[in-house]
Amino acid sequence: MTRDVQITFDCADPAKLSAFWAEALGYRLQDPPPGFESWDQALDAMGVPPERRNDASALLDPGGAGPRLFFQRVPEGKQAKNRVHLDVRAAPGLQGDARMAALEAEAERLAGHGATRLARHEPAPPLDAGHIVMADPEGNEFCLD
Template identity: 55%
Template sequence: MGTIRQVQITFDCASPERVARFWCEVLGYVVPPPPEGFASWDEHNASLPPEDRDKGFVCSDPTGVGPRMYFQRVPEGKVVKNRVHLCVRVGTGLVGDERLAALEAERDRLIPLGAVCERVMLADEENESCIVMQDIEGNEFCLD
């Protein structure tokens, strides 16, 4: 059997810290403490040359189970649909109206944080309900 490897999920974005903090709220992740000698990330950022400010930011699962997430600044904006997206597992084990209610409650929690609801996909003969969302920079993700 091969070695199991951990993964990091990397997002290209315009504002790494802003997008990272959004995903911390979505997933219950945390931002690591600022580098030694700095009281805050703002203080650390201010110490950098302008071209290096908000160049990248990290958040991680406080339990150590989920993947580390890295957000890196890129010059180009998002142009097309993501080829890979995150599915936030809100309704695991739930079915029907109970599942839809859990998904809708999470959607309603995320919208004030800047998320956008793209569409609600209701259950059919093959699939349970899910909600397609966008984060604060337009990256698609699902509540499932």
């Protein structure tokens, strides 16, 4: 039996972090519940006060293949290095200089959306094709692979 997987991010600002990951992955904000034209309209009907409207956010893969991403507000900040991280496949099928150039271009693009570059790992054949370690706007590490 297979199961669907949702990836959950604990964060301080769900709207901001979900906007970053939507840009990074080409995902889209989950639609409001049926019968509502916007999330504000749905949250009004549910009686959610304005100060709680950024408690959560969710993204979907528009193609339906990737997992749902869920962002939930938590009171504490990030404390240590991630034990699990995402690898964003930004250069599939590329090798050597072409691969690293594609990864550099994506690192630059995501830095423009609030990511921070942490490290570059050069190709070391046969097992390591090279990658760039980044952090999202709240410091969660991910790799451009």
